[in-house]
Amino acid sequence: MLFWVIAALLTLGASLAVLLPLATGRRLALSSRDHDLAVYRDQLAELDRDGARGLIKPAEATEARAEIARRILRLDSADQAGDASPGRAPAVARLVATAAVLIVPLVSWGLYSQLGSPDLPSQPLSERLAKNPADSSVDELVARAEAHLAANPSVGRGWDVLAPVYLRMQRFSDAAGAYRNAIRLDGDSAVRQAGLGEAIAGAAGGIVSADAQDAFEAALKLDPANAKASFYLAVALAQEGRGKEAAAAWQAMLARLPPDSPWRSAVGQALAKAASPEVAAGGTNGPDAAAVDAASAMSPADRQAMIGTMVAGLDGKLRQNPRDPEGWMRLVRSYVVLGKTDQARDALGRAISVFGTGSEEARKFTAFAASLGLTATE
Template structure:
C-alpha cells in the first residue's frame, strides 16, 4: 500500500509542477501591448519632427497625432489591465492540466499493472540473497526431480545398435570391475536416452577410478544427472560439479552447468560472471561455448547488465550449414549415414593435406567413434597428440574427444 501512495504522490507532484508552469504569471516577460506602446510614442515624436521640418502640413499632423494618440490609449489600457490577446485561454489551460494529471496518474498505474509486481512486498537485495540461499538448501533432490520431470522421448535405435547395447550390458554385468566397460556403458546408455542407467554406470566409473577420477568424469556424471532430471541441477549434480571444478577450475562443461545451477536458484549475477569468464577462456569450437552464447544475452538482462559486450556474435566453429541439416532430415537412415561418412572423409582428407584446428581434429575423432571406426579414431588421436603436444588446451580437447569415442588411454 505504501508503494501505491508514493506512486500517487509523485504523479500528483509532477502534475502540480506542470500546472504551475502553465498558469503562473510571466513576470519576466513583457506584455505584447508594451511594444506597441513604444512604437506609437516613437511615431508621435516623429510627427512633431516632420512638422518642424515642414515635411507635412499642420492639418495632416493633427490628424496623424489624433490617430496615434487613440492607439496609445488603447495599448496603455491593455498594459494596465494585463489582458493579452495571445496565448491559451483559462479554459484551455484548465483542460490541459486535467489531461496531464489523468495521463500521469492513470498511465503510471496502468504501466505498473502491466510491468510491475502489484501486491508483492519490498524485496531488497539482502532479502533476495536470503531467498536464493534458502532455495539452494531446500530444493528437491535427484529422485524427486526425476519424478517431476516430463517423460523423456526415447530415440529410435537401430536393431544392430540395440543388440550391441544389450551385449554391453551383459558383459558389464558379468565383469563388474571392468572400468572401460562401465565407461562405454555410461556413454551408450546416455546416447540411447537411458539417463538414469547412464549416471548409475558413471557412478561406478568414479568408484572404480578412486582417487584417479578426473574432472571430466565428475562433469559427465553431473550432466547425466541433469539430463535425467529434465535440465534441473539437483544437489547431487551440484556435488558432482563441485568435485569436477575442484579438480579443474577451468573445465568448461562443469562451468556451464554450474552457471545453470546458479541461474536456477536465483543468482543470475554470479551465473553471468561464470559464463563470461568461461567464454573468455574456452576454445571457440567447444560445445559448451555455443550453448552459453545462445543464452548470454537473456542472462545479462536478468543479471541487470545493460552494457554487456556482444558475446553472442563471436565466431562459431565450422560445421554443417542449415541447408545440410535440412537435407539430412529428409534422408533415410542409410542415406544419412552415407552423408555423415562423406563429411567425415572430407574432413579427414583436409586435415591430412592442409591441417586444421584442434577443434576439427577432436570433431573427427568423435565422429569416427560414432561410426564405430575405433581403430581409425585411435590412429587419428595418436597423430593429433604428436601434433599438439605443446598445446595443453588442444590436448584437453583431443583427450575429451577420445573418451567420447570410447578409446582407451
Template structure:
C-alpha cells in the first residue's frame, strides 16, 4: 500500500509539472512576446483614433508613436529569438531536469533507504523494546565497556587529603560519615567506580534504614559508572528508592530516563511531564527535561502538548535588594510577584502546581478571601483531571481553605 500511494503521488506531481511544458512544446501556448506585440499594435491604433477625434495634440501623438514603436520592436525581437530556439527548447530542458531529479531520488532512496524493511506495528515495536530491556548488560559488563573519563588535574594538597580520607575509611570501614564523604570526593575526581563502591558500602551498612536519597545517589553513581546506562542492578536500587519515597524527584527523573533508554517514550512522558510541572525551575533535572519534552510528547502520541512556561522569580539583584528592604517594602515586592503569577495564569493558563502555588501565596500575604476565589476557579478549570484536583486540594487544605 505504501508503494502504491508513493507512486500515485509521484505521478500526480510529475503530470502537474509536465503538463504546461508539454503544451508549450506543442505550440498550444502563445509566447508572451506575441501577446505583447498585439497589445502594442492596439495601442498604436488607439493613438490614431484619439488624434482623429482631437483628444490629443499632434505632438503628443508623435511622442506616443515613438515610445510604443520602441516597445513593438523589442517585442518583435523577443518573438524572433523564441522562434529561433524552437517551440519546445526550454520545455525539453525542463523535462530533462525533472527526469534526472526523479532518477536521482529513486537512486538515493535505494542506496540510503531501506526499501525492503517490513512494517513495524505498535505491538511489534513494544515487543522489540521489551527485548532491548531484557538484553541490557550487567553493571560489571557496562562498567568494563564504559568509555574512560579524562582525569581532571588535582592540586597536590587536595590529592593528599583524598589519600588520607581513603586510608581513614580503610581503617574504619563501618563509618557512614567517612563513606559518604569518600563517595562525594571520588565522584568529584571523576572516579565513578570508586564512588559507586563507597556509596554501595554505605547503603549496605544502613541496611533497611537506607534513605531514599542515599539509594537514589547509589543508583545515579551506578549509571555514571556504566557510561550512562541504567543497568538491571541500578534499576533494582532505583525501585527500592522509589518504594521508600515515591515522590523523590531525582529518582523519578532516572525512572523516565530508564523508559527512554528502552524505547518507551509513552511511559517516560507522563513521568517527566509531572516533574517539569512541579519544578522548581532551578532543579538540575528541569533543563534536560525542558529540552526534550516537546519531542518526547510527539513520540508519546501527544503532539499538542505545550510545556509550561518557566515560572518567573526574583533575580540575584532583586534578592540582594530585598535584604535592605523594610518589612512593608518586602511585603509589597512579594505581592507584586504574586500578582504577576496570577495575571499570567489568567491569560495563559498553567499547571496545577502553579495554581496551587498561587493559592498558597495569596494566603501567605493575607488575601485569604481572594485565595478562595482562585481555589473555586481552579476546581472549575481542572474538573476533568482528578490528579490535578488532588494537587490543588492539598494546597488548599494546607492553606486552611479546605478540609
C-alpha cells in the first residue's frame, strides 16, 4: 500500500509540474501586455512634462508621440489577432497536452499492474546475504563470502573456499591473492599451490611464468600425482621451445591418469598437437582454429594456456636467439592464425631486420607473409 501512495504522490507532482504552466500561460501573456501598455503611457506623460518645461523641441515631441502611438497600436493589433480565432489553436494545444499528461500515468500504471510486481517485498543486500545459500546466486554467495572475510580476514577456510570460485569466474588476480592468503593462514597443500600457479598463469594470459612454475613444483613436492601441476609444467616446457620434452611429460602424465580423469582430454589434445607432422618437423604450423576448438572443453585458464603459451614461448626464445628462420615463420603464422595481425607484422619486421632487408631469408620471409595476406611495414 505504501508503494502505491508514494507512486500516486510522485505522479501527481509530475502532472502538476506540466499542467500548471499550461493553465497560467494565457494569464501571463495578458499580464505582460498590461505592463507594456502602462510603460508606454508613462512615456507619453513624461514626454508631455518635458514639452511643457521646454526640455524638448515641439517637432521632436511630436515625432516621439507618434512612435509611442505606433507601439501601442502594434500591441493592440497583436492582442486582437490573438483573439480573432477565439484562442482556438492555443486551446486545442493545451487540451492535447493536458490529455497526454493524464493518459501517460494511467497507461503506465495499468501496464505496471499487469507486468510489474508491486507487492514484491524489498530485498536489501543484507537480507539477500542472510538467506539460505541453496537459494542464492553465485554472485550473492561470493558477496557473502567477501563480506565475511572483510570482517574476519584471518579465517583461512574462507579464502580456501573463495579462491577456486574466483578462478572459475576468471578473476585471476583475486584468485591468486585468495590462494596466497589460504596458504599463509592454513599452510601448504598441493591443491592450493596448483591453484595458485593456475591463477598466476591465468593473470598472465596463459603464460606459465617463473612464479607459476614455482607454485606447480611446490604442488608436485606435496603430491607427485597432482595432474594440474604436471600439465602446466609440461606447458612451460612447450613455451620454452622444448616440444619433445613437453610431449614426453604429457605422455608420462597420460599413463598415470585414471580412466575417468577430466585431464585425459586436455593431455590427449596437447599430445595430438605436439605430435602433428609439421610441428615435429619444425614447420610453420602454429595454434590454429582446430586447436582452439579442441581446447573448448578445458577450463578458461587451461584453454588460454593451450592457445597462447607456445606462441609466447617461441616469441621469447626468438628474442634471445633470433637467427632461426623457421622459428620466425612459425611465429608469424601463429600470430596470423590467432588474429593478432599487429603482432604478426611486428614479428615479420623483426625477422627481416635480423637477417637484413637484402638477404635471402628476408625475401623468403616476405614471400611467406604475402601467402598469409600479410605485408611488411617500413
